[in-house]
Amino acid sequence: MRGDMHIVIMGCGRVGSTLAHILEDNGHSVAIIDRDPQAFRRLRAGFRGRRVTGVGFDRDVLTDAGVESAAAFVAVSSGDNSNIISARVARETFGVDNVVARIYDPRRAEVYQRLGIPTVATVRWTADQILRRILPEGAEPLWRDPTGTVVLAEVAVNPSWIGTRVVDVERRAGVRAAFINRMGEALTITQDSVVQEGDVLHVIAAENDMDRINKALAGAPEVDD
Missing domain, CATH: 3.30.70.1450 (Regulator of K+ conductance, C-terminal domain)
Incomplete structure (x- = not known):
């Protein structure tokens, strides 16, 4: 697994903070975005990545998070629309090819797939699933x-x-x-x-x-x- 990738995560809930720690432990640089600065308290004391307060579809916020050099963008906030809009901005405005958006309503998945945004419904959501999507070359055999x-x-x-x-x-x-x-x-x-x-x-x-x-x-x- 390359250790020089930069990954931007929107949403510092349980999934977002877990992903941030796993990615950092694997040698990657991480920026995590959340509109609530209190959410960053979920990050461990030694977390070295960037904490950016704001919404993930704000271009200035994404720029502050280093999206222009990001290898992947993951949207795991609590809102379907925010996740999809942020993923589209990351892909269409900043050219991030590798994006994944979390959704709560599986009925929307087909629509979003047609927009070219891979989605993961909460029923099947784990940090491992996301890691397999954004770091497929890093998956170790069992x-x-x-x-x-x-x-x-x-x-x-x-x-x-x-x-x-x-x-x-x-x-x-x-x-x-x-x-x-x-x-x-x-x-x-x-x-x-x-x-x-x-x-x-x-x-x-x-x-x-x-x-x-x-x-x-x-x-x-x-x-x-």
Whole structure:
């Protein structure tokens, strides 16, 4: 994992502060924005990142947070509209490609996906999910065989795969799935298993094939001939 990335987080609640600490521990620089300066009390005493008071869709606030040099922008405030507007400003005004917005109303997700803003509903929200989206190259395998050639690893799945049988995912993406983590519960895979919203797929693969697998599952499935 590169240790020189700058990441801007809007919202210093439990998720935002947790992400800030994890990212800083992994060597990244962090700026965190919140309209309530009292929210920064959630940050540990030794936090080295920038604390910026204001709203995340204010261009001056974003500039103060260093968004112009940011590798990623994460909007995790308590308001759906604020999160989406901030994510759009970060992407469209400042050119940050890697943005993620938290939403409370899953019915809005499809609209926001069409705007090109990846969204995560609170029902599936964890700091790990966000880290997988903004730092996919930094995900460590859960297990590696003694020779170092085979790994068990988590992979993020594009929402377009939702509703697809796992056996078809395996065939179309050229991967062997080990199990699914669904809402914190590990599920074995059967012929009838279908990818659902929030699923985290665990695969067994050759380590040197993981880049191809991550790219295949991060994109939309190709249409069968």
